[in-house]
Amino acid sequence: MFGARCMCLFLRRCSSVPCAKHAASTKLLRVREALEVQDPTGGDVRVQGWVHSVRSQKQILFLHVNDGSSLESLQVVADPGLESRELTFGSSVEVQGKLIKSPHKRQNVELAADNIRVVGPCDVLAFPLKYKTRHPPEYLRQFPHFRCRSNSLSALLRIRSEATSAIHSYFKENGYIHVHTPILTSNDCEGAGEVFQVEPANEVREPGENPHFFNVPAFLTVSGQLHLEVMAGAFTKVFTFGPTFRADNSQSRRHLAEFYMVEAELSFVESLQDLMQVMEDLFKKVTNTVLSKCSHDVELFHKHVAPGQEAKLEQMLKNTFIIMSYTEAIEILKRARQEFTYKPEWGQDLQSEHERYLVQHCGRIPVFVFNYPYDLKPFYMRDNEDGVHHTVAAVDLLVPEVGELCGGSLREDRVDFLQPRLQRLGLEDTYQWYLELCRFGSTPHGGFGMGFERYLRTILGVENIKDVIPFPRFPNSCVL
Incomplete structure (x- = not known):
């Protein structure tokens, strides 16, 4: 034959x-x-x-x-x-x-x-990728112009594409309007100051002329949230999905200078439980779509990159996510036999080691932690008016290995709460437009953001966030 x-x-x-x-x-x-x-x-x-x-x-x-x-x-x-x-x-x-x-x-x-x-033609002797060789991620990062030809990154890119499509489908099927929020912005939504300022290169300004191209300092966006809040005041349910930037001088496996965020904002929402339900549904439905349509690509990661991840992911998908308050989380951490680098105390932010422990403590099922201390969070989060432990209606979704995957809150729509807080922070003039939103036809509303690369790490088990994005940007590295 x-x-x-x-x-x-x-x-x-x-x-x-x-x-x-x-x-x-x-x-x-x-x-x-x-x-x-x-x-x-x-x-x-x-x-x-x-x-x-x-x-x-x-x-x-x-x-x-x-x-x-x-x-x-x-x-x-x-x-x-x-x-x-x-x-x-x-x-x-x-x-x-x-x-x-x-x-x-x-x-x-x-x-x-x-x-x-x-x-x-291809000169095989000079070509950096070699036949029948499984190149480690660190090696492939040296060749951003060729690494998409490796099996691992080509599989990753097909998964990214399918997950992107599934995210858009989820929101469309649930009545959300897709909004292109700006990449150039005059506000720092997170308030942490980790922003890239934008000005023209080699521009000459006349004496006395405003030194800024836009007349005000402009930055690469850290979040589309505030723009989504504007849009939610007219369209009820909106979302955006695009690049965001943080000037975080970190070489960790968890951070990038440029990454993608999925963000949603909903009007007429008065309960954190409603936001948690959307986050959980989004995670599970998108993941099931990816597993269905990219089974061979996902299998490559579960077999060769992160053995055992398939069972961990199944555990996440089949169980209802756990819900606990920040206060409960601190008590669990204080009772832990594990020694933490950062001692857990009420009023202090949860560190990545704390987040990992909480998920481990809950049987590796994702955990919602809600009602964080008032002084830890930005001005736009809704005051819970809860006495001794003064908190805001904020929530984070913690997942195995990765830690925080989603963060969200109910927004402060009451002028008599918002204005004094902005005054204390010296932000009243900057956010006068935000106060006006509250005065003219505002509604109870809330929203959340999900880091897309962190999501991919969660479902695939990839250790380093630099290996789930085609062209990673991080301190001292902007190749291509």
């Missing part, structure tokens, strides 16, 4: 004279589309992509070609006479031939090539 297949390929090659017109009329398939064909009829097709392996035998030539649409490559079988010096690992090719049933159990179809054209 093997010899008969070789002879068939040889005869087809001898009797076929490929031409540009014939190639253009041949159906172009993505690799994923070709692999999904259940009953190939031997029709003429074309595939374009990059060579993942070349194996030449005396009577037959084997190629594996991928175009990024699938974790699995498409096997190409050809007459050895079609091989050339330029047909190497990493080269880009266009293959024309017939899609046929494969005799091998591991694959349903293969492409019997009539013609192989090397579009772009």
